[in-house]
Amino acid sequence: MTAAGRVAVVTGGAAGIGLAIAERLAKDGFKIAILDVVDGAAQQAAEAIAGVGGHARGYRADVSDRQQVDAALVAARADLGPLTAVVANAAVAPQRPFLDMTLDEWNRTLSINLTGTFNVVQSALPDLLEAGWGRVVLIASSSAQRGAPKMAHYAASKGGQMALTKALAVEFAKSGITVNTVAPSSIDTPSVQKKRATGAIPSAEDMAKYIPVGRMGTGEDIAAAVSYLVSDEASYVTGQTVSVNGGSFIG
Numbered sequence: 407m408t409a410a411g412r413v414a415v416v417t418g419g420a421a422g423i424g425l426a427i428a429e430r431l432a433k434d435g436f437k438i439a440i441l442d443v444v445d446g447a448a449q450q451a452a453e454a455i456a457g458v459g460g461h462a463r464g465y466r467a468d469v470s471d472r473q474q475v476d477a478a479l480v481a482a483r484a485d486l487g488p489l490t491a492v493v494a495n496a497a498v499a500p501q502r503p504f505l506d507m508t509l510d511e512w513n514r515t516l517s518i519n520l521t522g523t524f525n526v527v528q529s530a531l532p533d534l535l536e537a538g539w540g541r542v543v544l545i546a547s548s549s550a551q552r553g554a555p556k557m558a559h560y561a562a563s564k565g566g567q568m569a570l571t572k573a574l575a576v577e578f579a580k581s582g583i584t585v586n587t588v589a590p591s592s593i594d595t596p597s598v599q600k601k602r603a604t605g606a607i608p609s610a611e612d613m614a615k616y617i618p619v620g621r622m623g624t625g626e627d628i629a630a631a632v633s634y635l636v637s638d639e640a641s642y643v644t645g646q647t648v649s650v651n652g653g654s655f656i657g
C-alpha cells in the first residue's frame with residue numbers, strides 16, 4: 407500500500423503546527439481527517455487543502471470529549487475509509503504559577519492534552535490493527551524534557567504523552583504499528599505570536615538568541631519529522647522521541 411491509500415487523522419489540525427502537518431501529509435498522498443474544536447475551522451482548513459489538490463475533510467470535535475471524538479472518526483471512516491495514521495497534536499498551553507494553579511486548570515490541561523491523546527488513539531487503533539499497519543505520532547514538547555516555569559500542568563501532560571508513546575510502542579510492536587513522539591521547541595505559530603503580543607513571551611529575535619541554529623522553528627519543520635515517522639521507511643523506529651528544537655539543550 408502506498409500513502410495514496412492511507413488516511414491520517416490530525417487533531418488540532420486547523421491551525422499552527424497541526425495545519426502544517428495536515429498540509430504536508432496531504433502532499434505525501436494521505437487522505438486527511440482534520441479534527442478541531444473551533445467551529446468551522448477544521449472544515450475550512452480541509453477545504454483549503456482540497457483547493458490545492460489534496461484530499462481532506464474537517465470535523466468539529468473537542469478531543470477531551472470521547473463521544474465527540476468517536477463520532478468524528480465514524481464520519482471520517484465513512485468519508486475517507488479506514489484510518490491508518492493518527493497524529494495527536496491538539497493541545498492547550500496555559501501559563502500559571504504553580505501555587506496559583508487551580509485544580510480545574512490542572513484537570514482541563516490534562517484532559518485536553520493527555521486524555522485527548524488517549525481518546526483519539528484508542529478510538530482509531532482498531533482500524534490500524536485490522537490493517538496490520540499503522541502509525542501513531544504524538545506531538546509533545548521540550549517542556550517535558552527540560553521543564554517550563556508556570557507550565558507545570560502542560561509539562562506534566564506532555565511527559566505523559568512521552569510515557570504513553572513508550573507503553574503503546576511495546577504493546578503494539580508486533581502489530582505493524584509504530585508509536586513515536588515529536589517534541590518541538592520554540593515554533594513560531596499563531597498562538598505563540600498571540601502570546602508574544604501580550605508580552606508573555608520574548609520577541610522572536612530574543613528567542614532566536616537562545617536557539618543554537620539561530621532561528622525559531624516553523625510548523626513545516628515539525629511536519630517534516632512527522633512525514634518521516636508515518637512513512638514506510640520508519641518501520642524500525644518506535645517508542646522514540648524525536649526532538650525538533652534547533653539544537654536546544656535538553657537536560
Ligand SMILES: NC(=O)c1ccc[n+]([C@@H]2O[C@H](COP(=O)([O-])OP(=O)(O)OC[C@H]3O[C@@H](n4cnc5c(N)ncnc54)[C@H](O)[C@@H]3O)[C@@H](O)[C@H]2O)c1
Binds near residue numbers: 522590
Ligand atoms: N508552538 C510551539 O512552540 C510548540 C512548542 C512545543 C510543543 N508544541 C505543541 O505542538 C502542538 C501544536 O502547537 P501550536 O503552537 O500549533 O498550537 P495552536 O494553539 O496554534 O494550535 C492548536 C490547535 O489545536 C486546537 N485545539 C485546542 N484544543 C482543542 C481540543 N480540545 N480539541 C480539538 N482541538 C483543539 C486549536 O483550535 C488549534 O487549532 C501542541 O501539542 C503543542 O503543545 C508547540
